[in-house]
Amino acid sequence: MATTSTSGTGCPVYLGANVFGDRWTLLILRDMMLHGRKTYGEFLESGEGISTNILASRLRSLEEEGVVWRRQDPQxxxxxxxxxxxxxMDLIPLLLEIIRWTGRHFTMNQARTDLVRRIETDRDGLVAEIRDRALSITAG
Amino acid sequence: MATTSTSGTGCPVYLGANVFGDRWTLLILRDMMLHGRKTYGEFLESGEGISTNILASRLRSLEEEGVVWRRQDPQxxxxxxxxxxxxxMDLIPLLLEIIRWTGRHFTMNQARTDLVRRIETDRDGLVAEIRDRALSITAG
DNA sequence: GTTGAGGACTTGCATTATGCAAGTGATTAA
DNA sequence: TTAATCACTTGCATAATGCAAGTCCTCAAC
Structure with missing residues (x-):
């Protein structure tokens, strides 16, 4: 599955799809961006029930693609x-775009609706906020 | 408009991933949005070589999701x-976001680089342009 | 320092999805 | 009336996924 950047037609959509065009990958990125999850065990707990081998393989390929890093906890x-x-982190706008689209075309609860409104009124501010939270995890 | 969520946690990313979180689906949408393709045969011709059964199943589910329509050609x-x-059409910004991200993190040819610049400087104008082209196909 | 529990993964195997080649059925152009 | 198009199915081999169980550290308690 994981293809190198030389294969295919060089189409940006094709290249992108090879990195995150996968339901579990998107959910892992969501957990990092929005839920502050950072360990294998925390990713496993996410509601949708990813299985252990898939989680390991997705984390590995995200790391190989340079989208996420992995470090041993010194403590x-x-x-x-x-x-x-x-x-x-440059994928944050893409994730927000997914949420915005879904928010417009599916019904969802109040918290989600509020998030969608925030995306539509203050996208850049929200991106910055999520980025800052991600950076604080990097530093900690 | 608003579809109800049957599966999962109701998470927007999860819902979205079930609609377009699939490499072939994204490529079909790309062909509609950027290459003006509109028939089964034209989608098959796209460089990446989707197989006929997969193409049929993806078009069917996109239609079921209400993302694309299908009409017999009267001629x-x-x-x-x-x-x-x-x-x-409301997925156009998402597709452009994919292209923008890939453009920033992979090397690509001049035409693609130009498109990425256009996305970064005139996103809304580009969305409108693609939307208009899509609408003209609807009308034709 | 031995025992047990955590944490992050592998491994094996059944089930499902994908990919390829070939076939079908309804038009339509020759 | 025949041959070619077009949009698909179908059958089957191969690959990806999902589940349960097992492994290999490391740490904390006794």
């Missing part, structure tokens, strides 16, 4: 932290 | 035209 050496690289 | 009754619904 607890059996734990590893995952986080967004600059390339990964 | 040639064995041909069918596919096009973007309003819900589908």
């Amino acid at each position: 607890n050496r059996r734990s590893f932290h995952y986080g967004l690289t600059e390339k990964g | 040639n009754r064995r041909s069918f035209h596919y096009g973007l619904t309003e819900k589908g």
Whole structure:
């Protein structure tokens, strides 16, 4: 599945689809961006029930693509932290665009509706906020 | 407009991923949005080589989701035209966001680079332009 | 320092999705 | 009336996914 940048037609959509055109990958990125999750165990807990082997393979390919980094926790050496690289943080607008679209075409609860409104009225501010939170995880 | 969520947690990203979180689906949408393709045969010709059964199943589910419509060509009754619904056209910004991201993180040719610049400097104008072209297909 | 629990993964195997080649059925142009 | 188009199905081999269980550290408690 994971193809190199030389294969295909060189089409941007094709290249992008090879990186994040996968339901589980998008959900992992969502958990990093919006829910502050950072460890393998935390990603497993996300409501949708990703299985362990898939989670491992997706994290590995995201790391290989340079979208996320992985570091051993110095405080607890059996734990590893995952986080967004600059390339990964540059996907925040894309994720917000997904949420905006879904918000316009599906019904959802108040909290979600509020988030969609925020995306439509203050997209850049929200991107900056999410980015800052991600950076604080990098630093911690 | 508003569809109800049957599966998952109701998370917007999850819902969205179920509609377009698939490499072939994204490429079909790209062909509609950027290359003016509208028939089964034209989608098959796209460089990446989608197979016939997958193309059929993706077009069917996009139609079921209300993202694309399908009509028999009155001039040639064995041909069918596919096009973007309003819900589908509302995915144009998302597709452009994919292209923008890829443009920033992969190397690509001049034409693609120009498109990325256009996305960054005149996103709304470009969205309107693509939308108008899609509408003209609807009318034709 | 041994025991047990965490944490992050592998591995094996059944099920499902994909990819390829070939076939079908309804038009339509020759 | 025949041959070519067009939009698909169908059958089957291969690859990806999902589930349960197991492995290999590391850490905390006794």
